[in-house]
Structure formats: C-alpha cells, structure tokens
Amino acid sequence: QVQLVESGGGLVQAGGSLRLSCAASGRSFSSYAMGWFRQAPEKGREFVAAIGWRGGSTNYGDSVKGRFTISRDNAKNTVYLQMNSLKPEDTAVYSCAGRLFGSVFTPNEYNSWGQGTQVTVSS
Numbered sequence: 001q002v003q004l005v006e007s008g009g010g011l012v013q014a015g016g017s018l019r020l021s022c023a024a025s026g027r028s029f030s031s032y033a034m035g036w037f038r039q040a041p042e043k044g045r046e047f048v049a050a051i052g053w054r055g056g057s058t059n060y061g062d063s064v065k066g067r068f069t070i071s072r073d074n075a076k077n078t079v080y081l082q083m084n085s086l087k088p089e090d091t092a093v094y095s096c097a098g099r100l101f102g103s104v105f106t107p108n109e110y111n112s113w114g115q116g117t118q119v120t121v122s123s
Contacts, residue, residue: 009117
C-alpha cells in the first residue's frame, strides 16, 4: 500500500480558494484510484471527489460539483484538490485515500488513507 500525506489546509474566508495536495510514497501510485473525503465535527465521513489511474475519469460528490476539481500528477506521485467558492459548510478535515486498481465509482472501497488536513472556512 502507498503512504499518503496531505497538505495545503488552512483558514480561508467564504468565497475564497484553497488547493490541497496529497503526496504518495510507493512505486505503484499510478495504478491507484485516488479520492478526497471530508469529515466535519459530529458528522460522518463524506465523499468529495475521486480520480482514476490516468486521470481520465473523475467523480464528485453533489455538494462540491462545479466548485472543486480533482487532478493528479503521476510523475510527482501527487493528487490535488482545487477548491473554489468555498462555503462555511465546507469546513472539515480533508483526507485523501486510494485503492490499487480501484474505481472512481466505489470510493467506499478505498483502503489506503492519509491523516488529514484541516480546512476552515469563515463567514
């Protein structure tokens, strides 16, 4: 399994933007479907976005469609989440996750997880 480390979280005002990064160790990263998830206080984990091995397929949660964009750079073993038009309800711990030969349509099966990075959106 790959090891994942997120970065890029922070405090931003509503309407602003942030870009999260998830750096992976391991030689098989390019064969991993990767995704982002978030968990707000006292709420369950929510699927945010996923991207296929080569980046040709993506999937988004309904609450972020049109505002967030997932991408990856396999040469850098990194997946990104560009977050625009942020809202206070986007406040959460954001974690990246992946699965070897996984699918963007079954993110619940992802089994390699990072520790997460905090995103706080002020009103």
